[in-house]
Amino acid sequence: MGSPSDRKYSKEHEWVKLDGDTARVGITDYAQDQLGDIVYVDLPEAGASLTQFEKMGEIESVKAVSDLFAPVGGDVIATNHAVVEKPELVNSDPFGEGWLLEVRVGDASEMEKLLSAEEYDAFTESEQRDEALGP
């Protein structure tokens, strides 16, 4: 089953679903699986200004902490407080209820720098091959 085709993806495993000039942002199923049980999510608040591909926050699991990178630039309109309260939502529904931010996109052409679902799935497959412990 491939990643949802109604959105675009970054190589840092974030997704962006554009609706007019508003984008919803989250992390992918591949990312939540790699992280394991997520226990804290550190997100920018409404009003914060994001630059594409720069660090915007942190997501922490029992075993590791990972930086979050803005997949698109713009102003944060909303933070999903449900995941701040219940970080496990990101594990259970990363493409739905586990969304992280809503952003007013500054420059829609930045979307072209992101991957399609097919390109992202090919990218994660090759990452998994490199990470594999061998036969």
Added chain:
Amino acid sequence: MSGTPTATLRKTSLYDLHERQGARIVPFAGWAMPVQYRGIVEEHRAVRERAGVFDVSHMGRLFVVGADAGRFLRKALTFDVTSLPEGRGHYTLLCNEDGGISDDPYVYRLDEQRFLVVGNAVNADRDRDRIEAQLAPGMDVELLDRQEQTVMLAVQGPTASGHLARIIGPEVAALEKRACTELPFMQYKLFVARTGYTGEDGFELVTSPEAGRALWRQLLADGVEPCGLGARDTLRLEAALPLWGHDIDESTNPYEAGLGWVVSLDDGAQFVGRDALMRIKERGVTRKLTCLLAQGRGVIREGYGVLHERELVGSVSSGTYSPTLGVSIAMAYVPAELAVEGTELAVDVRGKRLRVRVVKRPFVKGSQPAIERAAS
């Protein structure tokens, strides 16, 4: 970060069962081990609320047998094993000549002439060599390294005894804490002890690979949760149990780690490190291994600096997220005068100060008392 190819890692006799169960496998002490199955938090909660089973076959298992087995082991270990009654186990340390901690094995006395020493996986070979070094000519002792020929499972949690009583027999449930015995299981024999590393009631079992595989399958069929090394770590840290190589090692002595209670000095018997340990005990310690409870968000991890006001006073030896408490917990050596319940400190979490408070061990009291000894 790619791992060691599994071809060069050792595998326990249950490896294929873990794979089939969907375990995520990681390298640990030269072994390919399951770190999680359904998830660390789920597995942790299963052990706190019901029962979980861990494959701990990577740990050292050294049988020491013979008429002189007790007197011989007394020379290697800090705890006076000659005082152990038959059918009982005790936590102990293997120290070096300077009183530093080389390992923290568990020792069981099966009967008058048979002991079992279970050590950390990373130290299994070295423990055997260090114990063997105490052999003197004329001693009636044999050392039998049985790690290859046996498997070891830990079944832990408030319902563990019910599951094992159903599968093995009611004698398991009748075992007292830290007691051990040998029981028949199908056409096999297994060693079972009422001990563990989670702070819950539980059992550790040593048996042949065939019996171990059958036992694993029956435990899962009976509703016991398969658990990996990830949950093993969060459970033991909630119970404030030290992990060798992190909270204790050859640069730490038993007294500063709060483990003076397993150093037997009163019987006057000579053992490796005795003289150094007497001097350390006499002189007192300047730092103590302390439990720190986070007062805010974020996970404290090994190596982070511990601050008192603006001053760096220590570094974290173990840290994780506590699923039971919903905050981070950690252990660190801090100056003895700060190692007092209620002291407010901070931890540098990647540039941000996270407030922590010194608390008494354990962080979480399980279904078995974590502290079952006189004050140290």
